[in-house]
Amino acid sequence: DLAEHMREREGDESTSSRGTSAAPTSDLTVTEVGGVWGTTKKEAPEAAATEGLTFAAVLAFVDSIGGAQAVAGLTTAEVVEFHVKQKTAADAIAYVELVRRSSASAVGPANVFISHAWSYLFTDLVDALRPLAEEGGGCGGGCSVVLLWLDIFCANQHAALDLAFAWWSATFVASIRAIGRTVMVLLPWRDAAPVARPAPTHTGVVPVGALLHLQSGAAFEVLLPAAERLDFERTLVADFGAVALALSTVDVQRAEAHKPEDRDAIFAAVAGAPGGAEHLNATVLDLLRAWLLSSGRAALAAVPTEERATSSLLRNLALLLVDLGKLAEAEELSREELEGLQFHLGPKHPDTLASLNNLANLLKDQGKLTEAEALHREALAGRTAQLGRQHRSTLAALEDLANLLSTQGKLAEAEPLYREALAGLRVQLGAKHLSTHKLLNNLAVLLTAKDGEELEEAEELSREALKGLRGQLGPKHPDTLAALNNLAGLLKDRSKLAEAEALHREALAGRTAQLGQQHPSTLASLNNLANLLKDQGKLEEAETLYREALEGHRAHLGEQHPSTGDSSYNLASLLEAQGKLAEAHTLYTAAAEAYQAAYGCNHEQTLDANAELILPRLMERAGTSAAPCPDSENYTYVRTPDAPTISSMDGDEGPCDDDAADAATSPATPIGHGAHK
Numbered sequence: 001d002l003a004e005h006m007r008e009r010e011g012d013e014s015t016s017s018r019g020t021s022a023a024p025t026s027d028l029t030v031t032e033v034g035g036v037w038g039t040t041k042k043e044a045p046e047a048a049a050t051e052g053l054t055f056a057a058v059l060a061f062v063d064s065i066g067g068a069q070a071v072a073g074l075t076t077a078e079v080v081e082f083h084v085k086q087k088t089a090a091d092a093i094a095y096v097e098l099v100r101r102s103s104a105s106a107v108g109p110a111n112v113f114i115s116h117a118w119s120y121l122f123t124d125l126v127d128a129l130r131p132l133a134e135e136g137g138g139c140g141g142g143c144s145v146v147l148l149w150l151d152i153f154c155a156n157q158h159a160a161l162d163l164a165f166a167w168w169s170a171t172f173v174a175s176i177r178a179i180g181r182t183v184m185v186l187l188p189w190r191d192a193a194p195v196a197r198p199a200p201t202h203t204g205v206v207p208v209g210a211l212l213h214l215q216s217g218a219a220f221e222v223l224l225p226a227a228e229r230l231d232f233e234r235t236l237v238a239d240f241g242a243v244a245l246a247l248s249t250v251d252v253q254r255a256e257a258h259k260p261e262d263r264d265a266i267f268a269a270v271a272g273a274p275g276g277a278e279h280l281n282a283t284v285l286d287l288l289r290a291w292l293l294s295s296g297r298a299a300l301a302a303v304p305t306e307e308r309a310t311s312s313l314l315r316n317l318a319l320l321l322v323d324l325g326k327l328a329e330a331e332e333l334s335r336e337e338l339e340g341l342q343f344h345l346g347p348k349h350p351d352t353l354a355s356l357n358n359l360a361n362l363l364k365d366q367g368k369l370t371e372a373e374a375l376h377r378e379a380l381a382g383r384t385a386q387l388g389r390q391h392r393s394t395l396a397a398l399e400d401l402a403n404l405l406s407t408q409g410k411l412a413e414a415e416p417l418y419r420e421a422l423a424g425l426r427v428q429l430g431a432k433h434l435s436t437h438k439l440l441n442n443l444a445v446l447l448t449a450k451d452g453e454e455l456e457e458a459e460e461l462s463r464e465a466l467k468g469l470r471g472q473l474g475p476k477h478p479d480t481l482a483a484l485n486n487l488a489g490l491l492k493d494r495s496k497l498a499e500a501e502a503l504h505r506e507a508l509a510g511r512t513a514q515l516g517q518q519h520p521s522t523l524a525s526l527n528n529l530a531n532l533l534k535d536q537g538k539l540e541e542a543e544t545l546y547r548e549a550l551e552g553h554r555a556h557l558g559e560q561h562p563s564t565g566d567s568s569y570n571l572a573s574l575l576e577a578q579g580k581l582a583e584a585h586t587l588y589t590a591a592a593e594a595y596q597a598a599y600g601c602n603h604e605q606t607l608d609a610n611a612e613l614i615l616p617r618l619m620e621r622a623g624t625s626a627a628p629c630p631d632s633e634n635y636t637y638v639r640t641p642d643a644p645t646i647s648s649m650d651g652d653e654g655p656c657d658d659d660a661a662d663a664a665t666s667p668a669t670p671i672g673h674g675a676h677k
Helices: 055-064 076-088 095-102 122-133 165-179 226-238 240-248 260-272 276-301 312-323 327-345 350-365 369-387 392-407 411-428 434-448 455-473 478-493 497-515 520-535 539-557 562-577 581-599 604-613 616-622 630-634
Strands: 051-053 107-109 112-115 181-185 219-223
Touching (some): 112 165, 122 181, 122 219, 219 276, 276 312, 327 350, 350 392, 369 392, 392 411, 392 434, 434 478, 497 520, 562 581, 562 604, 581 604
Parallel strands (some): 181 219
């Protein structure tokens, strides 16, 4: 529901900056560990053994203790206590060693690591694992038998080691990584237990669920028991948002352990890791979103062709793709939906107009502003004719068009649309409605962009919007974080730098945790903090953040996206101020080419970037007098004061737009939109 303005300019330092930002991928990994590794020695082993056992051996264990009736109603922890430990008590070994003695063919190097919670019913755990036995090859075709590393059987439940966290996070993780594939059992899927709560254990340190897995690119999957899987598949089609919401509530700080001292040790280790719990949450959420995307694609593939266009799954999957930054694939699905709705419902049906508006937002997120404007105007005209000017959907279309116009720098045309939409929402929904607060944020974005003319009103509206969003959505919701980002940028413009820095850091931390490190809004916040740090003279940290921003936008949007141009421009301005003129010239050239591709030669941003290129000292250092756009040599360039990177939010009537880095043609431009119905 957010939008980012990606532009900032320098004043007195003879440099200028615009921007977005990026964050590196996580080095953390994800697994669930219960119990202690299989040895009775007091010293920590140099390596964790990775012998696994077949699913048939798991079933044989159940039969050996009296069948399903014997474990009915028992949690996994109770099965360990009452059965696994009793069977292995004589030799104080791991159960897998007993299996080896009686059936060596059922034991071998594990190819699947099982992540689960000991609070699960044991019968549910076994049911969830059953599909692995049906795979045949279970490790990408490289083996013929699936061999499970399941802690209750493969770890020695009699060991009393007090292994340091360094052993779990290094030695043990290296062993897991060698297995190459992790399967997490999720039960119930509406409450991500193995991620939120580690399994209870009776000895040793249990790392928080989802601490330790995919560092080296090993595969990650989620399995559900049969009844849960059926419920998940039905909900995926009928209420995709409920699935996304359930998975988004993961928080490792809710974790529990059998021993309070274990929990304290775990949290201390998490807090000491790079990025702490918020970084870990972001890593886990990225993994779950990827799994959700895979599940959504599979579900959509199963929808009959004649029903795809009118399926809510098509629309919601496009929304998820936008959230993951996969804009090209999202556009493909959005165009498919629009074409199908036009055919089945007609071009003027409200659902068709909603789809049209959403595609326009998505095109805007990709910097395709000309086509986006045409579609926005078509959607607004259609809604006005079909629904009336004061209908909520029409008001949402007004706001979306205003966001686009603001992105294009057409502030004089955008402002009356914002004010009309705001007046309508106040009448229709009231001054305290969530949509009203979002629109207050967007109007504040525009006022912030007007070269300081109305900053006092902008700050008043921005604080009101932030207060309302915090109250209704909580402090970590993406819309709240967008408003936080905007207020921080505005305070920077008003030279309230200490408060601005605190808010920018809060917004960046929140977005990293809630949206992931590579989400466009996270990238924007990273860039915004860099802009502020540059103004404060903290050039080393600013340069690091600018480079992360540029790397992220190149990877996710390509060299010619205007947001990549913004990142190039920002870093170039910093390097120019540091006297690193050759690299600055290269980056100004990249920015100019990106702006030219998006806007043409005569656009203000293209002209500004080219004006930098023809500054004598840059031309001399670069050994060239050519600029990408010939017309830029006739442009009189005047450096203008800084303008913040802003987040705008759309209305609440369309299904498939979300935060995405977009180009700025004026100091305040929205770059993404929210889900509508």
